[in-house]
Each structure stands twice: as structure tokens, then as C-alpha cells.
Amino acid sequence: MKPSLLALLSGSAVVAQQIAQDPGVRGPPLEITHLYYDQMPTGIAVSRTGRLFSCYPSGLDANNTRYQVAELTTNNTETPYPNSGINSPPGGAINYTTYPPSGANYQNYFIGVQSVAIDPLERLWILDTGRALTPDGTLTIVLPTTVAYPDSYINDVRIDLRPNITASGKGVAYITDSSQQRRNGIVIVDLGTKEAWRHLDGTPFVSAEKQHLASVWGEEVYFVPGPGEPFTFDPTGADGIGLLDGGDTIVWSVTGGRRLYSISNQYLLNRSPNSEVEAQANVRSLGEKGQTDGLMQDTNQYIYAGNAEQNAINIYNARNSSVSTYIRDPRIGWTGK
Numbered sequence: 001m002k003p004s005l006l007a008l009l010s011g012s013a014v015v016a017q018q019i020a021q022d023p024g025v026r027g028p029p030l031e032i033t034h035l036y037y038d039q040m041p042t043g044i045a046v047s048r049t050g051r052l053f054s055c056y057p058s059g060l061d062a063n064n065t066r067y068q069v070a071e072l073t074t075n076n077t078e079t080p081y082p083n084s085g086i087n088s089p090p091g092g093a094i095n096y097t098t099y100p101p102s103g104a105n106y107q108n109y110f111i112g113v114q115s116v117a118i119d120p121l122e123r124l125w126i127l128d129t130g131r132a133l134t135p136d137g138t139l140t141i142v143l144p145t146t147v148a149y150p151d152s153y154i155n156d157v158r159i160d161l162r163p164n165i166t167a168s169g170k171g172v173a174y175i176t177d178s179s180q181q182r183r184n185g186i187v188i189v190d191l192g193t194k195e196a197w198r199h200l201d202g203t204p205f206v207s208a209e210k211q212h213l214a215s216v217w218g219e220e221v222y223f224v225p226g227p228g229e230p231f232t233f234d235p236t237g238a239d240g241i242g243l244l245d246g247g248d249t250i251v252w253s254v255t256g257g258r259r260l261y262s263i264s265n266q267y268l269l270n271r272s273p274n275s276e277v278e279a280q281a282n283v284r285s286l287g288e289k290g291q292t293d294g295l296m297q298d299t300n301q302y303i304y305a306g307n308a309e310q311n312a313i314n315i316y317n318a319r320n321s322s323v324s325t326y327i328r329d330p331r332i333g334w335t336g337k
């Protein structure tokens with residue numbers, strides 16, 4: 001998601017004199033694991049041995065230029081990961097020789113990393129959108145392919161390595177496209193053949209709900225498309241993604257909305273001529289769970305969903321289809337992942 005592109009605007013002409021706050025607290029006490037000190041993170045991945053990794057997309061904050069991926073080495077130090085070289089594209093992340101400027105076309109350097117995730121084999125997967133912000137706040141375009149459109153914003157990834165789900169036997173990555181230009185969908189990548197395809201493209205299930213308006217810390221959150229442009233509603237689509245039933249079910253949420261959706265993996269894996277209509281016919285709405293950026297699953301059939309409007313993380317319990325508050329604290333502003 002892109003908090004830096006969302007402006008907190010007062011709905012009336014009166015400028016609030018007090019800093020908005022929401023002191024509600026619920027659930028277990030928070031523990032500080034790491035204090036980020038200059039770059040704004042969107043993701044965190046925890047290895048089995050407790051190593052921590054974060055990403056800082058240049059497409060969300062023009063100040064995220066020092067590195068795109070780092071290991072969190074102590075509670076206040078970060079080390080570019082896997083090294084500083086791959087985090088330093090020659091000439092920067094933006095190609096100014098094109099008009100409009102585009103994400104630099106490097107396959108061996110990080111450009112704008114939105115998500116990090118560790119798979120069951122303890123491999124760190126790094127999802128690079130290939131897009132960066134120019135200093136005036138314009139999000140660059142990227143070169144077109146059939147699955148990552150120029151105005152795509154691939155946002156988050158989950159990996160299912162079970163050998164029986166594809167012919168290649170090497171597993172699959174499921175990726176959300178949260179594009180604020182409304183090129184939303186779910187991208188599926190066969191990790192063996194490297195083939196990628198899309199499903200649910202442009203459907204309501206992956207798109208921001210019409211005129212969705214969130215309220216955070218008592219302030220309305222509208223969206224500013226560009227410098228000086230009229231504000232509008234948050235257009236951010238499919239963002240958080242998670243796996244249930246060991247990977248047999250995929251769940252996701254759109255940031256410009258409050259619902260959780262699910263589909264059986266067979267409909268996303270299928271590429272037959274009627275696979276798209278079948279996919280659309282088999283999406284389930286699991287109901288509302290708050291406005292979410294990131295999702296995380298555990299092994300108890302729980303989906304943890306950030307609830308930006310209530311400084312909270314909620315749980316969707318797939319065993320009884322219910323939502324409950326897991327933790328709430330004024331220090332939880334906007335839960336990423």
C-alpha cells in the first residue's frame with residue numbers, strides 16, 4: 001500500500017488544532033523489535049531462526065533511496081541485503097532518458113521492492129515492482145509485458161511449493177497487482193517453467209470499491225492523484241494476500257475497501273479457455289474485516305489482517321468465518337506486510 005500517496009485531508013474548511021489521536025488499547029502488550037529510523041518500510045519477513053528482513057519501496061517514498069532490502073541487524077541498525085551493490089542501480093532507479101521517466105531497466109539490481117516473503121525452504125523472495133517515485137512525486141512507468149502492465153503495481157506475494165499443484169512440480173507464486181491506475185488482478189507464476197498469467201483482471205473482487213472512504217485517527221483519507229490535482233477516493237486494489245488450507249485456498253483484500261475474498265487454488269492455476277469465467281464464478285466474499293494493507297496467515301487457519309482505521313490487527317478465523325480484534329494500540333498506525 002502507499003501511505004505516502006494518501007493525504008489526510010480535513011473534510012471541512014476548519015483546520016484541526018489538535019493532533020488527531022485514538023488511544024484505544026486491546027489485546028496483549030506490544031514489544032518493540034526494531035525502530036526504523038529513516039526509510040519507510042512496507043514489509044517484514046522472519047526466518048525460522050529469527051532473522052528479520054524488510055523492504056522500502058522507492059515507488060512509495062522518494063526518500064527510500066539508500067537500499068530497497070535490508071536485514072534488521074539490531075533493534076536500530078539495518079544492513080543492505082544481500083549486499084549494497086544490488087541495492088545501488090547505476091545512475092539510480094529512474095531512467096530519465098525516456099518520456100515520461102520510467103523505472104530503470106535493470107534485471108540485476110533492485111528498483112522498487114514492495115514485499116519480502118520467506119518460503120518453506122527458508123528462501124527469501126523479493127518482489128520488485130520496477131517502479132520508483134520521481135522527486136516531484138510521480139510514479140514511473142515500467143516496460144510492458146503481458147502480465148506486468150506499464151501501470152501495474154505488483155504488491156505482495158505468497159509461495160506454495162507443493163509439488164502436486166503444477167506439472168513442473170516446483171511450486172507457484174501468487175502475486176497481487178494493487179495498481180492505483182486500476183490495472184488490478186492476481187498474477188500466478190509457475191516457479192518451474194517461469195510462466196506467468198493473470199486471473200480476475202479488472203473485476204470488482206480485486207478493485208477498490210467505488211467511493212470507499214477510510215477514516216484514520218479521526219481524519220478522512222482521500223487520495224491525491226498528483227501534485228495540484230483534485231483529491232478523490234483511494235483507488236488501491238488487491239494488496240494483501242494469504243494462503244489457507246495449506247495453499248488450497250487463496251485469500252486477498254483490496255486496500256480501497258474492507259472485504260476479504262477467497263478462491264480455491266484450482267481456479268487460479270487453471271489456464272483453459274473457460275478458466276477466467278470459472279474463476280470469476282468461484283470467488284467468495286468472506287465479509288468485512290476492516291481496511292487492510294497486508295495479510296498474514298498462520299497454521300491455525302487464522303488470517304491476520306491490519307485494520308488501519310482502528311489502529312488494530314484483526315483475525316479472520318476460517319474455522320467459523322468470524323472476525324475478531326487481535327490487538328489494538330495507538331502505536332499501530334498502518335500495518336503493512
Ligand SMILES: *[C@@H]1O[C@H](CO)[C@@H](O)[C@H](O)[C@H]1NC(C)=O
Pocket residue numbers: 004061062063
Ligand atoms: C524526505 O526527506 C525530506 C528531507 O529530510 C523531508 O523533508 C521529506 O518530508 C521526506 N519525504 C517523505 C515523503 O517522507
Ligand SMILES: *[C@@H]1O[C@H](CO)[C@@H](O)[C@H](O)[C@H]1NC(C)=O
Pocket residue numbers: 032033035075076
Ligand atoms: C535496543 O537494544 C538496546 C541494547 O540491547 C537496549 O538498550 C534498548 O533498550 C533497545 N531499544 C528498544 C527500543 O527496544
Ligand SMILES: *[C@@H]1O[C@H](CO)[C@@H](O)[C@H](O)[C@H]1NC(C)=O
Pocket residue numbers: 095097098103104105106
Ligand atoms: C533507458 O531508456 C533507454 C530508452 O528506452 C534505453 O535504451 C536504456 O537501456 C534505458 N536504461 C536503463 C538503465 O533503463
Ligand SMILES: *[C@@H]1O[C@H](CO)[C@@H](O)[C@H](O)[C@H]1NC(C)=O
Pocket residue numbers: 162164165248
Ligand atoms: C496436493 O497434495 C495435498 C496434500 O499434500 C492435497 O491437500 C492437495 O489437495 C493436493 N493438491 C492438488 C491440486 O492435487
Ligand SMILES: *[C@@H]1O[C@H](CO)[C@@H](O)[C@H](O)[C@H]1NC(C)=O
Pocket residue numbers: 317319320322
Ligand atoms: C470462532 O472461534 C473462536 C475460537 O477458535 C472463538 O474465539 C470465537 O468466539 C468464535 N467466533 C464466533 C462468532 O463464534
